[in-house]
Amino acid sequence: MLQDLDCRKCFVRSSTCFSDLLTEDMDELVGQKISTVYKKGQTIFYEGMMPTGIYCLHKGKIKIAKRGIDGKEQIVRFVLEGGLLGIRSLMGGRKYSASATTLEESVVCYIDKKTFFKLSTKYPDISHCVMTLICTLLEEAEMKMTSLAQKHVRERLAEGLLVLDELFNKPGGCRAGDEHSIVLTREDLANIVGTATETVIRLLSDFKDEKLIDTEGRKIILLDREGLKKTANNLP
């Protein structure tokens, strides 16, 4: 647990639902929230647990994944700095339907549901922000459903690489915005795209032969994003 994180000075707060709070409410938030450091690979909450609040990601990267068939996991989405964890389950009044696991050392702030609901009742902007977020997630989920249902693995992998690049290397992002690279295990990639690890490895080799990507150990560097769009069968 960390004592010295002050939301008032939090550099990701402007990109969260809590960007505009009155001083008194900000003080309450600072007093209530509990910040915790998680090491790489640690799990913040597990599928099946009942939420008692929400988590706001101060630093790090999180994967949200469901238990699938025979213990194989399905990665549903990622959360980056400034993002909320567990909001869908809390708002829907349901158990977590997926677990949240860190991809790297991360700092997470827990906000009690009582505090959160009090704030969201007082600030319509918070409710609105949460509603917009969940609507976006649903739209993305439906797009992904369509890809999974209709595209071949090769197309889905190309698409997945492009989506991950957009997500992890966006200009305002946390990392060197210039290099278009992705660092994930091939197993995680397989669990995003919905295929076997071996298939991902083989297809990545193909992509490499076709000069679409390059690899350095685990790291995948996108060389030809237009080419990837074509192989992803993404029209524009």
Added chain:
Amino acid sequence: MLQDLDCRKCFVRSSTCFSDLLTEDMDELVGQKISTVYKKGQTIFYEGMMPTGIYCLHKGKIKIAKRGIDGKEQIVRFVLEGGLLGIRSLMGGRKYSASATTLEESVVCYIDKKTFFKLSTKYPDISHCVMTLICTLLEEAEMKMTSLAQKHVRERLAEGLLVLDELFNKPGGCRAGDEHSIVLTREDLANIVGTATETVIRLLSDFKDEKLIDTEGRKIILLDREGLKKTANNLP
């Protein structure tokens, strides 16, 4: 267009977000809403259009489907009597990401977004109901993503039949609640499950040989739901 539908007497209203309105607001709703009859196969809104309000389904069945690869459609969900159409797009302030098409003759009431937002601001229950609805849709979408990513077509089809049966034949539902049957084209089934029509046809023959289902023309009758659960690889 229909003139004589009165929300105050609407027999599905109790199952909608508008179950409790003051008389004055109910009067306004009756005045504002526009009811339209759509014939089987007609489309209420198209993917890509900007929503200007929401639709409430008074009577009938609607499929919500996205344009996928090479014009193949992906059925994202169904809406039954009392359900809302286009709510995700309206709340998210985005274009429709899917189209809504009737599966049978249907009566749909259109509510202007101004009226809807006015009501939802006045009645927190409406906002809450909408939030819960969208959270449920997201949870379902993520489950479906996992199935599409991890299960074989055979398992997905068995699962799909069970889900459709739950949906269309629920006890309080509109149809003979006793017969567990599904009436959809094999193409629609393929577009739910994410496969080719021929594969659905072949697998349905297999299921018939295995006494899991029976068919009468287009109609599919579920004979052995426990057996279907097993072949769907659904544990409980």
Added chain:
DNA sequence: CAAAAAGCATGACAATTGTCATTTTTTCAG
């Protein structure tokens, strides 16, 4: 009610993808 259209069924074959086994390489922790 009958014609036209839409949907269903089936066969043959090819392409895609999964599985398992083994070796090599990279990553991580002490």
Added chain:
DNA sequence: CTGAAAAAATGACAATTGTCATGCTTTTTG
């Protein structure tokens, strides 16, 4: 920095699924 553990790579083969072509049946509609 180094050794153990995890991940990546590769081969061989089998199973699943998609595609195309064709004929038959059911459904729809005037």
